[in-house]
Amino acid sequence: MNLDVKKLFEEPSLIQITTWARGVIENKDARDVVFALANAGSKEGKYVQAWENYVDLPDRVGVPVRAYARISDEPLLSKYVYENEHPDVVVLTNEALVKGNDVLQGMKPGGVLIVNTKRDPEYILKFLKDTTYLGTIGCIDATEVAGHVQTLSGAEGATDASGIGVGVGAVLAGAVVKAKSIVKPENVLSSVQNEEACRYGYDEVRLVTVNTTFPEFKxxxxxxxxxxxxxxxxxxxSVDKENEKRITGNWRSERPVWSKERCTNCLLCWVNCPDSVVVYKTPEAADFTNLKYCKGCGICAEVCPTKAITMVPELDFED
Amino acid sequence: MGKKRLISGVVATAEAVRLADVDVITSFPIRPYTGIMSELARMVADGELDAEFIHADGEHAQLSIVYGASAAGARTFTGSSGVGVTYAMEVYSPISGTRLPVHMAIADRTLDPPGDFGSEHTEAESCRDQCWIQGWAATPQEALDLTLLYYRIGEDPRVLLPQYACQDGYFVSHIAGEVEIPDEGQVKEFLPPYKNKHSLNISDPMIIGAQIEPEMGPPLQYQRYIAIQEARKVIAEAYKEFGEIFGRKYSPFVEEYMTDDAEVVIFIQGAHSVTARNVALKLRNHGEKVGVVQLRTLRPFPTEIVRDVLSRFKAVGAVDNSVNYGIAGDGGVLLSEARTALYGLGDKTKTVGFVGGLGGEVITMEEFYKMYAKLKEIAKTGKVERDSYWLPYEL
Incomplete structure (x- = not known):
């Protein structure tokens, strides 16, 4: 045999949708986006699948996790894969995911990025390293209208008894079909529990064109x-200092900000930090110097008796 | 030169463990292995052997303890029988995957129910694909020799894999045979001290069995796969050197008996091969061209050698002393693997399976006679009417 294998297994009508979310607190929202879109595709007689990333660590609070949908006019050839390698659409249920995660990795030319944020698309773009193939960015404040739904129902491949599209997932699914007509909007509306939220996402998403021409995709x-x-x-x-292989700073949605003036150097934050982020050199030099492992859990702010630590949205910082 | 004694397989095994100067022993009683445990406990109590003797709370714990001890750089010994062997199943793959040359004696026992303590290869064969070196001793002398050989093979830096040294329960483990017990000096020459590439070290800590992602599975499995391939070469070398030092020369993979001009042979492993030989000898005296091919090493399976040897005969009867319910051909592992080895050579060598000695029942000489008669019939007519026969009901 002497066939062009790449051509042989091409799936030209396959659309890949990837949602990024925070472990535990947003797993359900990520699942809702992909299931709402896949269910809508199914109603149109398309071939669909939707699933959660199996390799991510879904039971860690805040860890970046992914959920996927594949929608095609043809039967799916590559059904048993771990990841969407070349997404057409990427959705972020949490704005801070743009930091420390290559969310546009492998994106097909003209791809769409939808972000749950109240910020402007232009501001979000600052955090994206390589936008070569990004066609459109859309921002929508889904949390404002719908909120996050936290449930294990539907996790680990089980049935979701809580209903698809109750929270922000409905808003974001609506925003997706506004940006790219993968499936008909009315079929997405009828696939979610919270139609109003879904309609809001469709109507209110702020779309900005990023690129119209693209280099060859290779x-x-x-x-x-x-x-x-x-x-x-x-x-x-064994790791006895820092584990460079497991940087956890990209789990963080809020950053602890330390006020030297209010701090009494009681070191309760140093004692309580589960990730050794508070570096204690001398009593005068305790500092939040190792943010690359800070998951933003907020325990330090919680235990601080003088309120010297406040939690600030991560995307307020451009570093 | 060593001295000769009349001892059972369990004592012969314990003697080998003493000579190998093991560091850590774990035990839990179950017949017929119990004798090995008792003998070793006596040796340690009497000061004949300086080893940590840990009486575990079950076979799973037995294997888990030697897993840790071997990782810490200790030469280890453990053993079991029957359901004890299968209870520890979870730990076999981690040990070989961590490339630790743990040594385990298996004195075979039928799996429950009911609580039959007779010998069957079923329990040990059910663990055969966990990347352990595995083979059967047919006599107490072979039990002693196999123990020493397996420490040497498993600890070779090119292999670093655990080993099951198997012996048929009761037949080998409990019936005394003449055993030459080697000198300690000979054993020292044959078996260098155990040294792993990686051992637990408090000043250079290491993680064993970390969580990995699926893409790291193939390369790690491939490392293990290469190790068991490499073991074939090391097994041949070790048996050769064993013969030179101890004077007992074994064929490392298959032992042929009266096969020079044989037309039909029995392909078999373990204790029952002794009976098969006796029957073959009797038949030879009556001019029948029959022989025995005894498989010494089940894992790694000597595919090419088995192919070369078995393809010389008109008919081969694979005797399986185990149950493999629903297996292709309704025989056992030996039938399936013999057929696989012969694949592609055409139909010159006919193969048929005999399942016998289940529950520890004796495979009688009359039964071997019937097997040879069936094989002669197949050789003559060239017809294999069925894949296999369950003894005593179907032959």
């Missing part, structure tokens, strides 16, 4: 790991 084929790429027997040196 994604590099994935190279499998070889036996020499992993340590002998999978054993690894």
């Amino acid at each position: 994604p590099a084929p994935k190279k499998p790991l070889g036996p020499e790429d992993l340590p002998f027997a999978g054993t690894v040196p």
Whole structure:
């Protein structure tokens, strides 16, 4: 056989939708977006699947997690995959996800990014490293109108008894079909519990065109790991300082801001921080110097007796 | 030169463990393995062997403890039988995956129910694909030798894999045979101290069994796969050197008996191969061209050697002393793997399976006679009427 394998397995009508969210607190919202769109596609006789990323760590609060939908006019060839490698649409249920996550990775030319934020698209764009293939960005404050729904119902491949599209997921699904007509808006409306919220997303999303022309799309084929790429027997040196392989700063939606004036150096924050973010050198030099591991849990602000620590939205900071 | 004694397989195994100077032993009683445990406990109590002896609260714990001890750099020994072997199933893959040369003696016992303590290879064979070195001893002498050989093979830096040294319960484990017990000096020459590439070290901590992602699965499985491939070479080398040092020369993978001009052979492993040989000898005296091919190493399976050997005969009867309910051909592992080894060579060598000795029942000489008669019939007519026969009901 001498076939062009890339051409042979092409799926030209396949649309890939990827939603990024925060573990536990927004898993359900991410699932709602992809299930609402897939269910709408199903109503139109399209071939669909929707699922949660299996490799992410969904039971850690704040960890970036993903949910996916695939919608096609043709039967799905590549059904058993872990990820959407080349999304047409990326949705963020939380604005801070633009930091520390390559959310546009692999995006197809002319792709769409929808962000749940009250900020302007132009401000969000500042945080995106490579927007070469991004066609449109849309911002909508979904939390304002619908709120996050926290439930384990529907997690781990089980049935969602709480209903699809109750919270921000409905808003964001509406915004998606406004930006890109993947499925008919009326079918999305009839696939969510909260129609009003969905309609709001469709009507109110602020869309901005980013690029209209794109360089040739040539994604590099994935190279499998070889036996020499992993340590002998999978054993690894134990971490006794910092774990560079598990940076957790991108779990953070709010940043602790420390006021030197109010601080009495009681070090309760140093004692309570679960991630050793508060670095204690001398009593005069306790500082929040290691934010790359700060998950934004807020325990430090909670335990501080003098309110020297306040939690500030992460996207207020441009660094 | 060592001295000769008349001892059972359990004592022979314990003697080998003493000679191997193991560091950590874990135990939990179950017949017929219990004798090994008792003998070792006596040795440690009497000061014949300086080892940590840990009586575990079950077989899962037995294996878990030697897993940790081996990771800490200790030479370890454990053992079990029957449902004890299957209870510890979870721990087998982690041990081989961490590339720790834990040594386990299995004195076979039928799986429940009911609580039959007779021997069957079922329990040990059900663990055969966990990347452990595995083979059967047919006599107490072989039990002793297999123990020493497996420490040497498993601890070789090119292999670093655990081993199941199996012996048929009761037949080998409890019936005494003449055993030459080697000198400690000979064993020292044959078996260098255990040294792993990675051992737990308090000043250089290491994580074992960290969570990985699916894409890291193939490379790690491939490392293990290469190790068991490499073991074939190391097994051959170790048996050769064993023969030179101890004077007992074994064929490392398959032992042929009266096969030179044989037309039909029994393909078998473990204790019952001794009976098969005796029957073959009797039949030879009456001019029948029959022989025995004894499989010594089940894992890694010696595919090419089995192919080369078995393809010389007109008919091969694979005797399985185990249950593999619903398996292709309704025989057992030996039938399936013999057929796989012979695949592609055409129809010159006919194969048929015999399932016998279940529950620990004796495979009688009369039964072997019937098997040979069936094989002769197949060789003559060239017709295989069925894939396999369950003894004593179907033959």
